[in-house]
Amino acid sequence: MIAPHDDLRTPHDDLLAPADKPLAPLPARRDPRGDIVLGAVVIALFVLGVWLVARLPAPGLSWWTVAIAATCSSACGLVGCYLVLRKMSLLGDAISHAVLPGIALAFFVSGEITGVPIFLGAMALGVLTTLLTQALRDYGNVPEDTGMGIVYTALFAAGVILVQVGARQVDLDPGCVLYGMLDMAALNTTRVFGVEVPHSIVTLGIALVTTLAFIAALWKELKIASFDAGLATAMGFRAMLIHYLLMAVVAGVTVASFEAVGSILVVAMLIVPGATAHLLTDRLGWMLAWSVVVSLLSALFGYALSRWLNVNVAGTMAVVAGTQFALAVFLAPRHGLLVKWLASVRLSLRIVGEDVVARLYRHEEAATGAAFDATQGGDGEPQSVWQRWRRSWAIASLVNSGLVRRAADGTLLLTAAGRQVGRSIVRAHRLWESYLERHFELPLDHVHEPAERIEHYLGPELQTQLAEQLAEPEQDPHGRAIPPS
Amino acid sequence: MSVLDIHDMTVAYHRRPVLWDVDLVLEEPRLVGVLGPNGAGKSTLVKAVLGLAPMAHGTVRVFGEPVERVRKRIGYVPQRESVDWDFPVSVLDVVLMGTYGRLGWCRRPGPRERQLARECLAKVGMEDFERRQIGQLSGGQQQRTFLARALAQQADLYFMDEPMAGVDAATEHAIFTLLGELRKAGKTVVVVHHDLRTVEQYFDYVVLLNMRVVAAGPTNGAFTADTLRRTYGGRLSMLEAVGDAVEARERA
Numbered sequence: 210m211i212a213p214h215d216d217l218r219t220p221h222d223d224l225l226a227p228a229d230k231p232l233a234p235l236p237a238r239r240d241p242r243g244d245i246v247l248g249a250v251v252i253a254l255f256v257l258g259v260w261l262v263a264r265l266p267a268p269g270l271s272w273w274t275v276a277i278a279a280t281c282s283s284a285c286g287l288v289g290c291y292l293v294l295r296k297m298s299l300l301g302d303a304i305s306h307a308v309l310p311g312i313a314l315a316f317f318v319s320g321e322i323t324g325v326p327i328f329l330g331a332m333a334l335g336v337l338t339t340l341l342t343q344a345l346r347d348y349g350n351v352p353e354d355t356g357m358g359i360v361y362t363a364l365f366a367a368g369v370i371l372v373q374v375g376a377r378q379v380d381l382d383p384g385c386v387l388y389g390m391l392d393m394a395a396l397n398t399t400r401v402f403g404v405e406v407p408h409s410i411v412t413l414g415i416a417l418v419t420t421l422a423f424i425a426a427l428w429k430e431l432k433i434a435s436f437d438a439g440l441a442t443a444m445g446f447r448a449m450l451i452h453y454l455l456m457a458v459v460a461g462v463t464v465a466s467f468e469a470v471g472s473i474l475v476v477a478m479l480i481v482p483g484a485t486a487h488l489l490t491d492r493l494g495w496m497l498a499w500s501v502v503v504s505l506l507s508a509l510f511g512y513a514l515s516r517w518l519n520v521n522v523a524g525t526m527a528v529v530a531g532t533q534f535a536l537a538v539f540l541a542p543r544h545g546l547l548v549k550w551l552a553s554v555r556l557s558l559r560i561v562g563e564d565v566v567a568r569l570y571r572h573e574e575a576a577t578g579a580a581f582d583a584t585q586g587g588d589g590e591p592q593s594v595w596q597r598w599r600r601s602w603a604i605a606s607l608v609n610s611g612l613v614r615r616a617a618d619g620t621l622l623l624t625a626a627g628r629q630v631g632r633s634i635v636r637a638h639r640l641w642e643s644y645l646e647r648h649f650e651l652p653l654d655h656v657h658e659p660a661e662r663i664e665h666y667l668g669p670e671l672q673t674q675l676a677e678q679l680a681e682p683e684q685d686p687h688g689r690a691i692p693p694s
Numbered sequence: 695m696s697v698l699d700i701h702d703m704t705v706a707y708h709r710r711p712v713l714w715d716v717d718l719v720l721e722e723p724r725l726v727g728v729l730g731p732n733g734a735g736k737s738t739l740v741k742a743v744l745g746l747a748p749m750a751h752g753t754v755r756v757f758g759e760p761v762e763r764v765r766k767r768i769g770y771v772p773q774r775e776s777v778d779w780d781f782p783v784s785v786l787d788v789v790l791m792g793t794y795g796r797l798g799w800c801r802r803p804g805p806r807e808r809q810l811a812r813e814c815l816a817k818v819g820m821e822d823f824e825r826r827q828i829g830q831l832s833g834g835q836q837q838r839t840f841l842a843r844a845l846a847q848q849a850d851l852y853f854m855d856e857p858m859a860g861v862d863a864a865t866e867h868a869i870f871t872l873l874g875e876l877r878k879a880g881k882t883v884v885v886v887h888h889d890l891r892t893v894e895q896y897f898d899y900v901v902l903l904n905m906r907v908v909a910a911g912p913t914n915g916a917f918t919a920d921t922l923r924r925t926y927g928g929r930l931s932m933l934e935a936v937g938d939a940v941e942a943r944e945r946a
Contacts, residue, residue, distance in 0.1 A: 294781060347708075426800055433791050436781050439772045443744040444795035444847075445765040491782045491827035 243542025247489065251502055258509030265516050273395035275512045277409045278526060281469040282504035284417040284462045286482030287424060290500050291455055293483035294435050294493075299354070300339065301479040303361035304456060305463040305472050307338040309368025312464060313375055328461050335460025336453050338364065365472075389471030391522040392515075409468050416465035423458050424497070427451065432493060470523035477527035478504070481534050488537040488544050503533050560665050562603035563634050566612060567664070569623045570631025574692075632692045637667035639685035639692075640675045646686040647679060653686055669694065695758040696721050697851055697882045698743070703752030705735070705742045709944035710937050711750065713738050714906040720899070725877040726884040727897035727913075731926050734904045736886045737773065740853045744770060756851060766795050769849030771840045771857050779829040785839050786824040789815055792846025807846075814845040817872065833860035841869060852876070852883045859888070870896045893917055905933050 265271045292301040308331035315330030338360055345356035394409040401411060424431065430451055434441040438448035459479070466475045486499035511526030518525065539546050592600075604621065607613040612627035623631060641660040645651050667675070672694060676682070685691055698720040705713040713735035720726065728736050741747035743754050745761055756764045769792075789811040790803045797803060803811075815821045818838040823831065828839060837857055844852055858866050873883050873896075887893065893900060893913065900917045902908040902925040909921035 294778075296778070429791075429794055429797070429802055430799065432783070432787075433794055436783060436788075437772060437777050437791070439741070439744075439746050439776060440770055440791065441794075442746055443765065443768065443770040445762075446794070446799070487782065491829075492784065493782045493787075496782050 243548070247542055251506070254506055255509070258506060258513065261513040262509060265513065270395050271512065271516070273407050273410070274391060274522065275508055277394050277407060277413060277469055278391055278508035278512055278522060279505050280410060280413040280417050281466045282478045282482065282507050282526065282530075283501045284413060284420045285466055285475060285478035286486075286500035286504040287417075287420050287497055288455070288459055288462050289479035289481075290483035290486060290493075290497050291431060291435055292459065292479060293487055294496075298480045298484075299357060300342075300456070301459055301463075302476045303342070303357045304335045304338050304459050305475045305479065306365035307361040307368075308332075308334045308460050308464055309365050309472065310334060310371055311337075311368075311460075312467075313368055313371035317371075317375060328464055331464035332457040332460045334364065335456050335463075339453060339456045388474065388521055389467065389469050389523045391469045394468055412465050413469065416462050420458060420462055423454075427454070431455070470526065474523040474527045477530055478507075481527070481530040482507070485530070485534045485537045488534075488541040491543070503530060506533060558599060558603050558606070561599055562607050562612075563630070563665055564661075565600070565604060565607060565621070566623065566627055566631045567634040567638070569613065569621060570628065570635050573623060573628070573631075574635075633669070633672070633694070634664050636692045636694060637672055638664040639689060640672060640679065640682070641667065642685045642687070643679050643682050643691070644675055656686060696755075697723060697757065698884075699755040699758075700743065701753045701755075703742060703754060704750045705738050705747055706750040706940075707748070708941070709750075710941040711933075712905065712937075713742065713903075714933060716752070716907050718901060718907060718910055720882060723877060723880050723882045724899040725873055725897050726882070726899045726901060727887045727893050728884060728901045728903060729887055729890065729893065729925070730903035730908075734925075736903055737855050739901075739903065740770075740855055740884065740886060744768065744853065767850045769844045769847035769852040771844045771852070771854040773855045774833070774836055774840065774859055776855075779831075779836065781828065783828060784824065785815065785820060785826050785828055785831070786811055788828055788839050789824075789842045789846050792843040792848075795847060810848075811842070811846050814842040815839075817845060818842045819868070834862055834865040837861050837869070838865065841872065850881055852881065854883065854885045856886050856888065866892075890922070 262268070262271055262275055289298075289301060292298050311330035311332075311334030312327050313330075315326040318330075319326035321327070338357075341360045342353060342356045345351040345360070346353045349356070351359070395407045397408045398405050399408045399411065400406075430441070430446050433444070434446060434448040434451040438452075441448045441451070463472070463475050463479070466478065470478055482500035482503040483496070485503045486496045489499045490496050507526045507530040511529045512522055514529065515522040515525040537545065542548065604613065607627070608615065611624055612630055613621050614624055616622050638660045641663045642656040645656045645659060646653070649656075676694075682691060696719050698718065700716050700718040703713070703716040704711050716739065728739060730736050738747050742749050743756075743761065754761055756768060761768070786808070790807055792814070793803050793807040793810060797807070812821065812824065815824055818841050820835060820838050820842060823835065823839075828836065831839065837860065841854075841857060844854065857869060861869070870892075873885070876883055877898075885897070887897075894917060897913050899911065900913050901910045902916065902921050904925050908925045909916045909918075
C-alpha cells in the first residue's frame with residue numbers, strides 16, 4: 210500500500226558509500242557508545258563526589274545536609290521536566306515566588322510554620338497564579354508573559370510584606386525565604402520511628418514521594434497533555450485540569466524546598482536538571498531519570514564546593530547544576546555541539562574525497578593521457594592550511610578504502626571500485642545540470658556550481674527518479690555524455 | 695441516527711464570531727472534505743465540534759449523543775505544527791497515545807495496545823521506524839505517524855486537520871487510499887483540505903466554508919464553479935462589518 214522509506218532522504222553518511230548501496234538501513238537501536246561513555250563518566254563523578262564529601266569534617270551532619278539537598282533537588286528536577294517540556298519554565302519561576310502570600314496567610318491562620326496548611330495555602334496560590342495569568346490573557350488582552358510578570362511579582366511582594374509583618378512576632382526571616390538555609394536545616398531534628406532525623410528530610414521526603422506517585426499515577430495523562438493538549442482534551446483527558454494539577458504539585462514541591470534553597474534558587478532546581486536531561490536523551494522516562502542524576506550530582510558537588518568556599522549551599526548547587534547544563538550543551542552524545550561539529554567535519558571530508566574521485570573520473574574520461582595531479586585544488590584557487598590538510602586526509606582515506614591508489618610516480622589513479630563511485634557522482638552532477646537547465650532556465654554557465662554542491666546528495670534512488678523525469682537523457686547541457694548508472 | 699449533527703453553531707474568539715451559524719448534518723458515513731480560503735474557519739469548525747474552541751451558540755451531536763459522551767468514538771488528527779516534535783517520545787509512543795482514550799484515566803497501555811499500535815504503524819508503512827524519536831522523521835513520516843495514532847483510536851468518526859500539509863504526492867495518495875478503506879469500513883472521515891485539484895478524486899462529500907457554510911453536499915452536486923466562486927471570492931463584507939460591531943459593543 211504505502212511503500213516504506215519512500216520519502217526518507219538520508220545522505221549516506223559514511224565516507225564514500227558505494228554507489229549501488231541502498232539507502233541506509235535503519236538500525237534498530239542507535240549507536241550506544243556515547244551513552245556508555247556518559248554512564249561511565251557519571252559513575253566516576255558520583256564516586257568522586259562521595260569521596261569529597263566523606264573527607265569533610267563532621268561527616269554525619271554533612272551526609273544529612275547532602276541528603277536534604279538531594280531530596281529537594283530530585284523532587285524539583287522531576288516535576289521540572291514537565292515544565293521544560295511544556296515550555297513553561299517561567300511559570301515555575303512565577304509559581305515559586307507567588308506562593309509566598311499563601312504560605313504567610315496559612316501561617317497566620319494555623320500558627321504553624323510547617324505542616325499541611327502551609328502546603329494547601331501554597332498550592333492554592335500556585336493554581337491562582339496560573340488562573341490569573343490565563344484570565345489576564347483571555348479577558349484582559351494582556352500578553353501571557355506580561356501577565357505572568359505582573360501576577361507573580363505582585364503576589365510575591367504581597368507575600369514579602371505579610372512575612373515582614375508576621376516576622377515581628379515570629380521567626381520568619383526574609384533572607385531565608387530568598388536564599389534558604391540548607392546549612393542549618395540538618396540541625397533542626399525530629400524523631401521519626403525512634404530515629405533522630407532532620408525535620409526537612411521528612412517534609413522533602415513526603416514531597417518527593419508525592420511527586421513520584423503523581424507522575425506514576427498520571428504518567429500517560431501527563432505525557433499526552435504535555436505533547437498534544439488538543440488530542441488529550443478531545444479524548445476526554447482535560448488538558449487544563451492536568452495543567453492545574455501539575456501546577457499544584459509544582460507549588461507544593463516549591464514550598465517543601467523553601468527551607469532548603471529559598472524561593473529564588475528553587476527555580477534553578479526546577480529547570481536546570483530537566484533542561485540538561487532533555488539534551489542527554491530522547492525518551493521521557495530516561496529524561497526523568499537523568500534529571501534525578503543531575504540533581505544528585507548538584508547536591509553532592511554543590512555541598513562540597515560550599516564547604517570549600519564557605520558559602521551558601523543553594524548557591525553552589527545552582528552553579529554546579531548550571532555547569533552540568535553547559536557541559537551537556539557541548540558534550541551531549543546526540544544533541545551536543547561537539548557531535549554536530551564532528552558530523553559536519555566528516556561530511557566535508559566526504560565531499561572533498563568525492564570531488565577528488567570525480568575529477569579523476571573526468572580526467573580518465575577525457576583520456577588525454579596527460580599527467581594529472583588530483584592532489585591539488587579544483588580551479589587552482591588558493592587554499593588555506595585547513596583546506597590542504599582536509600584534502601590530504603580525504604585522499605589518505607580514499608587510498609585506505611581502496612577507491613584510489615598511488616602510482617609509482619605518486620600520481621593518483623582510480624581503482625575499479627573508485628571508478629564506479631566517480632561515475633555515480635559525475636552522473637549525479639550531469640543529471641542535475643540537465644534538471645536545472647530544464648526547469649530553472651538558467652544560462653549554461655550557471656548550472657555547474659549548483660550541481661557541484663548537489664551531486665554529493667543524489668543517491669542512486671534520486672538519480673533514477675531524475676533520469677526518469679528527464680526521459681533518460683544521454684547528454685548534459687554542455688553536450689557531455691551522462692554515464693550510465 | 696445521523697453521524698454528525700451540527701445545529702446553529704457559532705464560534706467566537708474574544709466575542710468576535712469567526713464562524714457563523716453552521717448547520718451541517720451527515721446522515722451516513724462519508725469521506726468529507728472541508729474546504730475554504732485561509733481564515734475561513736476550517737480548523738475552528740473541527741475544534742469547536744471537539745470542544746477545543748469556545749462555542750458561543752449551538753449544539754453538536756455525534757451519533758445522536760452529546761460529544762462528551764461519545765469521545766471514545768471520535769478520532770482526531772491535529773495540525774502537524776501544533777505539537778513539539780522535539781518531545782522525547784518514540785514513534786511507537788505517539789501511536790500508543792491513540793489507545794489512551796479507550797483505556798481511560800490511570801490505566802497504562804499493555805501488550806494488547808502495543809500490538810494494536812504496531813499494526814497501525816504497519817498500515818501506514820512505518821513499522822521500521824517505531825523506535826525513532828519523532829523529530830528525526832520527515833514531514834511525510836510525521837504525518838503518517840499521526841495517521842497511525844488516529845487508527846489506533848479505533849474511532850467511528852475522524853477529524854483530520856490538514857493531514858496533507860507537507861507531504862509528498864506519493865504519501866498523499868497512499869493516505870487517501872487508507873482513508874478510502876476507512877470509509878468503506880463504514881467510518882466517517884472529515885478532512886480539512888487545501889488542494890482543490892484533488893477534491894473530486896478523494897471526497898464523496900464537501901463542505902465549502904468561508905466564515906459560514908457556503909455549500910455542503912455530495913461532491914458532484916456541491917462542488918461547482920459557482921459554489922467555489924462564492925467560497926473563494928472574498929469575505930462577505932457584511933459578516934465582517936457585523937463581526938466588528940459585535941466585538942466593539944461587547945468590548946465597550
